[in-house]
Amino acid sequence: MRAIVIKEYGGPEVLKIEERPDPVLTADQVLIEVKAFGLNHAECYFRAGAWGEVAEITGIECAGVVRSDPSGQFRSGQTVVAIVGGLGRSLNGSYAELVLAPRSNVAAVETSLSWSALAAIPESYATAWTALIGVMDLREGQTLLVRGATSALGQAAVNIGRLAKAHVIATTRKDNRAPMLRELGAHEVHIEDKALAAPLREAHPAGIDAVLDIVGNTTILDSLVSLKRGGVACEVGLLGGGGPLSVEPVFQIPSGRRLTTFASALVTGTAEFPISEIPFQTIVDRVAKGAYKAAPAKVLAFEDIQEGHRLMEAGASLGKIVVEVRT
DSSP, rough: OEEEEEEESSSSSGEEEEEEEEOOOOTTEEEEEEEEEOOOHHHHHHHHHTSSSSBBBBSSSSEEEEOOOTTTSSSSTTTEEEEEEBBBTTTTTTBBEEEEEEEEEEOOOOOOSHHHHHHHHHHHHHHHHIIIIIOOOOTOOEEEEEEEETHHHHHHHHHHHTTTTOOOEESSSSSGGGGHHHHHTTSSSEEEETTTTHHHHHSSSEEEEEESSSTTTTTHOOOOOEEEEEEEEEEOOOOOOSSOOOOHHHHHSTTTTTEEEEOOHHHSSSSSGGGGOOOOOHHHHHHHTTSSOOOOOOEEEGGHHHHHHHHHTTSSSSSOOOEEEEO
């Protein structure tokens, strides 16, 4: 099979297409013929060696068809999506014509969406749904702030929050992206700033109910300040950069506010966060009907993977970049 491999840690240029043996199926895995896969910032960290030693073939999600499943849970030819569960980190991932995915991290869907449209959905919507609904328990009428809303994950959160009848506030680094976020469904758009809590408090004196923070360590403490008593902030991304965060809880976390995280790559598919809790069929159906606006921002060929990583790192795509695998 053809696979995109990490030849050495570094920039996008280290990603090379090479021939690799077809993977050997084991009892707890599903062999998937990859039709398309979305790109994720985690894969940039894998490629750069920032998160230590990782699998030779990266990629944490895909859409495709089942080639084989020893358990019989999935039938041959069935359309599926697969996400995380060690893909790209401890297991060879989805940047290939074939991938072995843990059965716990595979979900079947029925859809007429194109492969590229389907591949734009899995990881972003799984993360946004679990964080907003499963972790933060977002309710109708609540106020939700999405920091980093122009990312694929941020756009998914805006879609989900709006359809859940929350009042959605979105942030972006650039003024010219505000119309896109309003068209997506955001009720308010603010320019991202490490001291955003002050203007938010002016607009919402009592504070807001929930923050989905995709920017990460550089903004999470400010996110907590924007909350009302009983509000919750959930960190799900590191668009602003990672690294240690030093916190003195008594002095830096306002009393009565809650801080949590959702690390999709580490927990999705476990007993605590089973993939069955993510309503993939409902999500895919909503995308097909236009209730969620999730079209890929850019669709590339397998051979254009380096360009895809450059666009992703530059933040130039304004949404999900998808790579089609043509065999």
